[in-house]
Amino acid sequence: MTEYNLEYLHSLIENKVEESLNLEYKSSGALGKQNNKTTEISKDVSSLANSDGGIIIYGIAEDNNNHLPKEIDAIDRKQFSNEWLEQIIQSKIRPRLNNFKIYPIDIEPNKVVYVVEVEKSNTAHQADDKRYYKRFNFQSTAMYDYEVRDILNRTKNPVISLDFKFKNQHKEIIIYAINSGSVYAKYVNVKFRIPKKICEEQYYNSYNHEIFQINTDNTVRDVLDVQISGMGNVSEKYGPSRYEPILPRQRFKLTEIKLTNYPFDYENILEWEIFCDNSQPITGKIRFADLLNK
Numbered sequence: 001m002t003e004y005n006l007e008y009l010h011s012l013i014e015n016k017v018e019e020s021l022n023l024e025y026k027s028s029g030a031l032g033k034q035n036n037k038t039t040e041i042s043k044d045v046s047s048l049a050n051s052d053g054g055i056i057i058y059g060i061a062e063d064n065n066n067h068l069p070k071e072i073d074a075i076d077r078k079q080f081s082n083e084w085l086e087q088i089i090q091s092k093i094r095p096r097l098n099n100f101k102i103y104p105i106d107i108e109p110n111k112v113v114y115v116v117e118v119e120k121s122n123t124a125h126q127a128d129d130k131r132y133y134k135r136f137n138f139q140s141t142a143m144y145d146y147e148v149r150d151i152l153n154r155t156k157n158p159v160i161s162l163d164f165k166f167k168n169q170h171k172e173i174i175i176y177a178i179n180s181g182s183v184y185a186k187y188v189n190v191k192f193r194i195p196k197k198i199c200e201e202q203y204y205n206s207y208n209h210e211i212f213q214i215n216t217d218n219t220v221r222d223v224l225d226v227q228i229s230g231m232g233n234v235s236e237k238y239g240p241s242r243y244e245p246i247l248p249r250q251r252f253k254l255t256e257i258k259l260t261n262y263p264f265d266y267e268n269i270l271e272w273e274i275f276c277d278n279s280q281p282i283t284g285k286i287r288f289a290d291l292l293n294k
Contacts, residue, residue, distance in 0.1 A: 022054030042092035059113030158185035
């Protein structure tokens with residue numbers, strides 16, 4: 001889990017971490033008690049819940065509106081308290097949004113930055129202006145009717161996310177598919193794209209001259225027979241591949257990737273696309289350096 005503190009904020013600014021589907025910066029001026037300000041808060045927070053979840057940082061100004069963090073622009077805690085922000089989020093969004101947390105980061109006496117962490121929701125949330133929003137191209141945009149219905153169907157379909165574990169002193173990474181939905185996942189296929197310079201395994205498909213594509217799924221092969229030769233060598237006979245359903249709240253090991261010595265250079269990014277049963281495809285990406293903090 002990421003630790004939200006002053007060091008974390010400085011790392012975002014120093015490394016020029018761009019806004020994304022799961023990350024948004026807001027200056028102190030984004031908070032206000034006027035109706036237009038509180039409506040914007042409801043739009044921004046509900047759009048994350050309606051999309052893939054993520055964080056909004058209130059108290060970081062952007063650099064010339066190019067989606068890069070410029071500097072800390074702290075908020076007056078006496079004017080806008082943690083409790084005030086929580087009350088706005090809960091009162092201005094319908095249905096009520098409960099799966100969020102606010103992390104205050106003290107900058108100086110009575111000055112604070114708020115990190116609002118929002119989980120992906122299993123229903124569609126409406127902002128204070130009676131519209132539904134999603135995250136798209138660094139901003140909150142209104143949703144089409146079919147997109148709202150897709151969100152409402154989330155409880156009818158599996159919800160697949162990924163978990164990453166390192167082993168052998170960060171020389172290998174294991175990737176799991178986790179089903180956080182309420183129904184089992186029958187067919188899961190995940191396509192990963194990884195820079196070649198940090199993954200030299202030649203049996204992966206080449207996506208382009210710099211990127212490997214790794215295709216994985218939830219298939220297994222059963223051992224049908226084990227034979228031991230006179231020299232003590234063990235050979236196993238396997239059956240055909242079959243899909244292993246991923247039950248709710250369970251995980252499945254998708255792949256294990258051997259890494260070179262360069263994965264944690266800050267520009268190295270792991271991208272993926274998840275396909276599961278009748279659910280809409282889910283895309284995502286993360287820097288290998290950020291995986292160390294998860």
